[in-house]
Amino acid sequence: MHHGGASAKGLCYMKELLRQISEFLRSSFLVLLVLAAAGLGIYRLAKLQIVAAEEEKQQGRVSVQVYTQVIPATRGEIVDCNGEPIVSNKIGYSLILEKAYFPDDNAEGNAVIMGCVKLLKEAGYEWNDTMPITDRFPYIFVNDRENDIAEMKKNLRLNQYATAENCLDKIRSDYGIGDEYSEEEQRILAGIRYEMLLRGFSMSNVFYFSDDIDLRTVTRIKELRVTLPGINVTENAIRTVENGKVIPHEIGYVGPIYSQEEYNELKANGHDDYTLSDQVGKTGLESACEADLRGFNGKKEITVTNGEVSSTVITQEPVGGKTIQLTVNSRMQMQMQDHLENYCKLLRETDAQCRDLNAGAIVVLDTKDNAVLSMATSPTYDLSDLLEDYNAVAEQDNFPLINRATDGLYRPGSTFKPVTATAGLDSGIINSNSTFYCDTNFTYIDHTFHCTGYHESINVSSAITVSCNIFFYELGIRLGLDRLMEYERLYGLGSPLGLESGDSGGYLACPETFERLGIQWYVGELTQAAIGQSEVQVTPLQMATVASTIANNGQRWKPHLIQSYWNNIMTEQLSVKAPELSAQVAQNNADEVYPYIKAGMVGAAEVPMLPEYDLSSLPFDVAIKTGTPQSPRGTDSFVIGFAPADKPEIAFCAMLEGGKNAKCMVRGILESYAANYPRSQIARGLKKK
Template identity: 50%
Template sequence: VTLPGMDIVEEALRSVAQGDVVPHEIGTVGPIYAEEYEKLKSEGYALDDTVGKSGIERAMESTLRGTDGIKEITVENGVVVSSDMKTPVEAGKTVQLTVNSDYQRELQNILDGFINNFDSLRDSKTEQLGLKKISCGAIVVLDAKTAGVLGMVTAPTYNLEDYKVDYEAILNAENTPLVNRATDGLYRPGSTFKTITATAGLNEQIITGNSTYFCGHTYHFKDHDYNCTGSHGDIAVTQALRVSCNIFFYKLSEELTIDRISEYATKFGLGQSTGLETGDAAGHLSNQETFAELGADWTIGQVLQSAIGQGEWAVTPLQMANVACTIANNGTRYEPHLVDSIWDYSHTTKLEQKEPVVADQITPVNDDVFQYVENGMIAASTNNFPTRYSLSDLGFDVAVKTGTPQVSNRVQDSFFIGYAPADDPEIAFAGVIEGGEYSKYMIRSVIQAYEKTVRGEQVSVDAVGAQTTVSTDTTGTETTTSATSTSTH
């Protein structure tokens, strides 16, 4: 059919199949801005093209976009006499993510359920601390063998479909849902950091697994008294991790010095971007350099505070999940990543498989270094867990460390890190609740949701803080086939 004055053009349109799955990391596309065009026109973009603006859409733009074709048309006396495709159209490729969409949704339900039902967990401790309503938090779960992101949730969050319809509402919503607290929320790690201090002390041979320090509840240092949560007597590193003895790590930090604490924190990946394709906050260490940058006075007592995760540490849940992953791998730190593989446009032929990238290596001086740390974390998994949230009857050991860091604009946060199963880790994880307590009660659900959605086992995932459980079946999706981002340009 000839339609004078009409030009029919076929183009691909972007659609979001699962707008509730890692929306921050999938990202968005949009028009090319004038300031971008000067650079992009040399790469073959037209001014009216769309381009990745955030997330994977931006990070993998060149892979997802494809290449425009060139057709040469010859016209004589207003009639097309020949049409020759000089450069064929090359379809964009499909980027397959490591995220398991079913697991991602389970994790979001776990986090939202904990926040919504926090009142049911209220007790004398939360009342004494003055902890009220909570609204914000994050959970990250990594594949313990590769550091691929299996799930990464934040609260509050949003749906990409809503983002397209009413961006202003999301932009102006309470508690900044556009911020992914898993990758960009900065927190003090609290006692979860003691795993790093313990590793440093053991690996520098300042202590052995049998070395003890005396804890008498109060430690007098440089004209100041520092307190512990208990009075533990002579205590060694594994027990110190189990009961989170502050004085053990205070005394260890004196011998380590802030330089070696900073060195090991750096080796564990703190104070720097993890290398995630979509980007993440670097945070900062707690040392003299950071204090100088902040315009604060550094005192010798800050060494003690830094050793237990207080001071001026700024870490993300993603970084701390990778700390747990590094311990699980006996000192090998991998780069967390979202991209699993690259496929052709139709998702029928795999073109490239993402291989784990080693970011750093903490070489243990002997086989016992990480074993003592792990033993302390396994022991900590038995601490004060109500039966409903117990980690002792899962059929395997779980390695965890919790923390309740103090913060300036709220009473405290509640942090956890860990990995499971302890003897052959499959997942490493971290979570934080802002201004709350008992975030560790989510760990059992995090593990069971993994068993349900990734392993495909028949389990029930507890709705944390609620009075009912959500039954599940044995259907699941493989991690490598659950979430994709496909060329739409």
Template identity: 40%
Template sequence: MKPSSTIARTLVLFLFALLIFIAYSLRLMQLQLVEGADYRDQANKHTERSVSVTAARGEIVDRNGRPLAVNRSCYNIVFDGAFMPKKLQNDIIIKLTDIFTAAGVEWNETLPLTKGAGPYDFTPDSDKAVAKLKSDLGLQTYATPQHVIDEMMSRYSISNDYTPEQQRIIMGVRYEMQRLEFSAVTPYTFATDVNMDIITKIKENSIALPGVDIQEGTVREYLSEDIAPHIIGQIGPIYAEEYADLKNKGYKLNDVVGKDGIEKAFEDQLRGKDGTNLMEFDNKGALLSTKQVEAPKPGNTVMLTMDSILQKVAQESLPRQIKHLNETAEEGKGKEANAGAVVAVDVKTGDVLAAATYPSYNINSFKKDYATLSKDGLFPLMNRAINGLYAAGSTFKPVVATAALAEGVITRSSHVTCNGVYTFFDDYQPRCLSAHGSINVITALEHSCNIFFYDTGRLTGIDTIDQYAALYGLGQKTGIEIPESIGQVASPDYCKKNNITWNAGDVLQASIGQSYTQVTPLQLAQYTATIARRGVRLESHIVKDILSYNLDQTVSETKPVVAATIEDKNNAFETVIDGMVACAKTGSASGSFGNYPIPVAAKTGTPESKQYPNSVFITFAPVDNPQIAIAVVIEKGWHGYTGAPVARDIYNAYFAEKQSTTALPKEETLLS
């Protein structure tokens, strides 16, 4: 090869390389000098996200400010969709649940499928949840558990590399994430109130758990776990059928809401207003700063009329008396007692001071115990105090006495002869438990004579009796702020509406609180307080005040409201009260109150039920300055006086501070 040719080629290569170098240099100059600022901005680009800050829920306290439902700080495990790679979600779920399983801690899940390795079935008593599951997955109503499994395996990209147990775990978590609309902007709370051992483990494995955050939050705690659970209620997740309405009120699907009791009835007061924070992240997802845009506003505090100490006494006394009957009473005479309720109200205001139901439950373990509680044949979830319906029995007799006296049908000195059988009707001749001889209204109330009230009720007439019963609040709304049963008083109208024949003799049974009369313990307590107030019936209330979260401002207060007034004609109330005083001092309630240091008025009742008679007892005290009225019902308790010891315990607690120098005697032997 000629030297000149070699030099030429070398020169060409050199020039070509030089051109490439110049081109790259020019491009580098463009990147650094012309576009450098743009690239620096991109490299340092920060992202901002608006994050909702949950407001503290208002607390619930008793009338003296003792806390009942409060908020406790806790740590929650939350999935952040912005930093959780979708393809890694299943792996992350397994790694996270392994930590929880090793610690023996559960996480949030509502999937209505049996757990484990299969074969799978729908969980019992979950028809609504199963229907919702099928709808969410786009399946037909007849879809089987296997159809559901197949759809979720496909929908959630769950591979067969996972064990059957792991597949079921992923399905449960992923369905919960879907149900609560998890996304890059909507976080999902995987578990609440997590212990520090789990927190430590998650921090140690944070690199393997992208998008899994540890966030501070609050959890609802009921300090007196078994105090008034039916009254206080509980909170829970928002169900799909609730969300349509709640969404318009600003709720998020992963919020909690009051489910029953005060928690539900005063949701609008207890719920706070969430705030907003603006969070800034760098390009790697690290948090740079947090700026508060809007501060969260906590909910208001609900102050109940209930005295938690008196409530505790009522809740302890009622089952103690039932147990006493189980152990000491004869068969068919109280030994079978198994449930009941007691209500105490403030005579002067209508405030409900105590409302106990037995059997009951622990609020804090409600979710865990729900399956067992819901199947219990004694219905511990039922609020017997305001929803239980019972025949009033002889505690209804003061209604008849009031009506007859006020309308001039009888006088204080009117007498009826009791020979043990009422013979006015040829074809219907009901009996009395005793032959009391010549008896007036006071002694008839004292000894609960049926014959006297058969005759008085017949002469007074069912329409007048029903009128007075309604004025007393029996079979009527009481005014309490949580859902209650209304019941009814026996009447021709009730029978007509229910296609029942009303016979002339039915007024006799109605006059002693039998027939179709069904009332609640709260109505009985309100009725008793109305007697004590000589005809002025006040609405019943369980909420005393609404206060600001810090208790430094009164938002609203409940004042006494007159619901009805019975005109005190012919000194009717004085006579009725004298009869009830005689009942307590020397009559059927004297076993508990014969020597009680505070003057008491009372009436016993033994209404018939399907199998064994119930015990119904009403009372108020002191007679000369009424302050508190009480109604006690013991199912299958046999006689009205078996409820009297419960009322006595409540009186002892109520008057203890006011009369600390007065010795309260021990319980005397009950009348046989």
């Protein structure tokens, strides 16, 4: 019994054990099932998250940006009256950087820049770097560039006391220029990086790295575009001097925009599409006519998708600037320049008193409207030489950068006497028969003045012919200063005449001028003012205008250099510049004024001279008035006039600083005009002779 009970207990124990094992297995299976399900869920969730993240990432990379880039307009040309180019454009190539392709990383960008520098060095080209800091150690600011230095400190956000080293350190820091580059390379990188900043390098504004490169270099650049991202070549119009000897002062030149202030001024003058990398007129007509010459830039849209350029579309074609046709005759201009320089040379070689003579001017105007036909000045320069080495030209003797025709200021001497005569005749102080007595001496208050001759009783025409000082002393006193100055101003003296490229106004002898110059004014100065002495200062252009005004019986036309405007390729004339009447000098009765002044000037031309200079033997009358004004050089020599006297075609002024007998140049002026205008009365007259 005992054993049988034990067996039953063992059996029950086994059953219980099997049941627990079964429960455990069932529970484990459920746990595993749950774990498996959870794992699968986690896996699927993770997968979904990864996919979603990838999709989100993909969507984040799909960025589309559109930028507008400028297409530069071709600058208008400047041509002479016959259409001969003076400055034009040639097709050239420039190495540029484009922001859309250029690395954002400073280190990578610096590597691209140095790659370009290496390429240009090998090809013998320079790169654009106008930073006003010396290119070798020790680094200091460049002299005479104060405005550029101030602009640089402002651009770099440095205070006004910053040194050149401070500026370089700031650029090195901003652009990651480190010791992996040599000192020379660091300066090169800093200069180019600053130039890029100065020129507004951006998606819409390319950076011109180097200009006017040859085709061999163009090919090399294209080969390196893969390894130097951002570099490219653009075809552009490069300003070219065709004839640098033709009125170089008045033509002027182009150059880069140097400051934000200049940029803002340009945009305010009618064009809002300037970029900081543009070439603009800096002096002369290039500057004065900037708005006409520059044209209108075009535009192209660059689409950048996921960091890569996906399309480029031209949305606006550029419109080339206007071509400007001048009144100047290039051939006559060069002849006048030679004529002036040759006569100066002749006097240097034949007259001991003129041994240092090197400076003078000739102005020739068309009397119809005061169009400038030629305007010579000595010494002068070739515009090409100036652009090649400005300092070399500027440092030459006798200041060749000054155009003596428009900006040289001189006492006019006796060439001024027709102005005083006009005031006397038109105001009724004298008439054609009025006489004054000349016995060589004239006393006014407590001072005695002199005349070069003993002319006895003399009228206005004869006084002009023989240049009697005493007649004009007397007339000046009777006129009074205010009335004399009124007629001076009517003739255009004392203020600029308004030439397109600019001209000096000079000043008149009066108490205000004397006070400004720190000189004591005496009442007796009026006598000297009446004969073109005292402190009156005029330009040869002003005196040529006086001659033209007399030729036109008191009508003073505004002198001008521009004849007409054409489209860029000169196939269509857009407009012709209309003559501008500046003043009518004779306010009362011109018929009682100018015949007598002209008669006196014709008489002055009838004085015999050597055959090669003689005017009295010509088949037409010439009207002239000479002057030998006192100057710091001793005496200058002036002549003004017009021809033919009865039906004038040209008016002129010739002047020599410290020279003699400027009237001897008149014959050469007439012969040059005849050669270039064969249908003129002067040409026909000289042919008959």
